[in-house]
Amino acid sequence: MTVNLVGLALLMAAVTYPFRALPLFAPTTDRLPAVVQRYLRLVGPAILAALAAGNTAFAEDAAGRNSFHLGIEWIAVGLAVLLIAWRGNVLLGVLAAAVLVALGRALTGA
Amino acid sequence: MIEHGASSAAGSSNEDIGSARRDLVLASVGFAASGLGFGLVYGLAAREAGFSLIEATSMSVFVLAGAAQFAAVGLIADGAGWPSIVLLTALLNARHLLYSAAMAPWLGGRARLERAAMAHVLTDETFALSLAHFQRLGRADVLGYWLAAGIDCLSWPIATAVGVLGGQLIPDPAQFGLDVVFPAAIGGLAVKLATGRPEVAAAVAGAALAMVGGIVVGPAISIVVGGLLAPMIGLLIEGKGEPSR
Numbered sequence: 334m335t336v337n338l339v340g341l342a343l344l345m346a347a348v349t350y351p352f353r354a355l356p357l358f359a360p361t362t363d364r365l366p367a368v369v370q371r372y373l374r375l376v377g378p379a380i381l382a383a384l385a386a387g388n389t390a391f392a393e394d395a396a397g398r399n400s401f402h403l404g405i406e407w408i409a410v411g412l413a414v415l416l417i418a419w420r421g422n423v424l425l426g427v428l429a430a431a432v433l434v435a436l437g438r439a440l441t442g443a
Numbered sequence: 444m445i446e447h448g449a450s451s452a453a454g455s456s457n458e459d460i461g462s463a464r465r466d467l468v469l470a471s472v473g474f475a476a477s478g479l480g481f482g483l484v485y486g487l488a489a490r491e492a493g494f495s496l497i498e499a500t501s502m503s504v505f506v507l508a509g510a511a512q513f514a515a516v517g518l519i520a521d522g523a524g525w526p527s528i529v530l531l532t533a534l535l536n537a538r539h540l541l542y543s544a545a546m547a548p549w550l551g552g553r554a555r556l557e558r559a560a561m562a563h564v565l566t567d568e569t570f571a572l573s574l575a576h577f578q579r580l581g582r583a584d585v586l587g588y589w590l591a592a593g594i595d596c597l598s599w600p601i602a603t604a605v606g607v608l609g610g611q612l613i614p615d616p617a618q619f620g621l622d623v624v625f626p627a628a629i630g631g632l633a634v635k636l637a638t639g640r641p642e643v644a645a646a647v648a649g650a651a652l653a654m655v656g657g658i659v660v661g662p663a664i665s666i667v668v669g670g671l672l673a674p675m676i677g678l679l680i681e682g683k684g685e686p687s688r
Contacts (some may be wrong), residue, residue, distance in 0.1 A: 417631030
């Protein structure tokens with residue numbers, strides 16, 4: 334069994350870990366200016382919404398390139414967001430989204 | 444404002460914490476189901492690209508980042524060199540800097556060794572689940588963090604190993620709509636965090652920037668750009684109307 338690519342995995346981890354760790358090791362954040370603290374509080378909703386939009390709006394085409402995509406996934410994610418906002422239940426939202434997409438694809442043969 | 448250095452949930456009632464942790468675990472299960480499906484596919488793709496069981500699984504243990512791993516498998520299959528793969532990994536994973544910065548006020552008071560371990564498992568899923576959980580409680584809950592990280596980060600390498608060994612027997616997870624679980628859950632958690640006008644503005648701006656930027660520069664960069672710039676729009680809204688908290 335080959336292990337050559339374990340080295341690549343370690344290099345990939347070595348460039349990923351600092352992004353995940355450095356701010357956690359910064360001097361205590363309560364010394365940061367108030368505006369920076371407010372900015373950090375807004376990072377959560379901003380980047381999660383960006384991730385959700387990016388992962389809904391773009392899909393890999395046949396050539397493996399990410400391209401803009403309109404489909405039932407938009408409705409499914411919208412439904413999940415509404416359900417989660419209404420009921421506060423993430424699992425319910427994602428189940429509804431997955432079922433909708435699975436049914437839609439089964440019916441359309443996509 | 445975030446309660447800095449709060450490192451346990453001792454101040455909340457047991458019922459609140461128990462209920463919040465139950466919801467956290469249920470939400471983690473949704474992510475884990477998606478992670479299992481795509482971990483299997485990743486394992487199969489890695490095997491087809493020539494990865495051994497140890498190589499594919501070690502990548503899932505050490506890197507813990509699906510998009511970067513799928514990209515690496517594709518590039519290895521195309522014969523790309525390691526430097527280009529490492530560079531792309533850094534680009535794809537740069538968004539974790541924002542996660543870490545946003546979590547620092549909650550977890551900054553923990554022991555250094557614990558923070559070092561927490562950083563390794565600070566994935567998209569861990570961040571989304573933990574931040575929503577902390578905000579619900581109004582303070583950090585370290586056990587909640589480890590629950591979220593454990594459920595999601597264990598499912599990925601386990602599914603990878605199964606995918607390498609027998610992934611060809613498993614149907615495409617997209618057939619079951621599992622590909623929509625990640626954006627659906629992340630979007631829902633973003634909404635749960637949007638508790639005031641500045642947060643709503645930041646979320647809407649983040650989504651808009653990710654979509655517009657995705658068309659112009661590609662989704663990987665646009666997500667980081669959305670995460671960086673959209674909070675500024677939230678700050679502008681906050682400055683115009685809402686008193687700072």
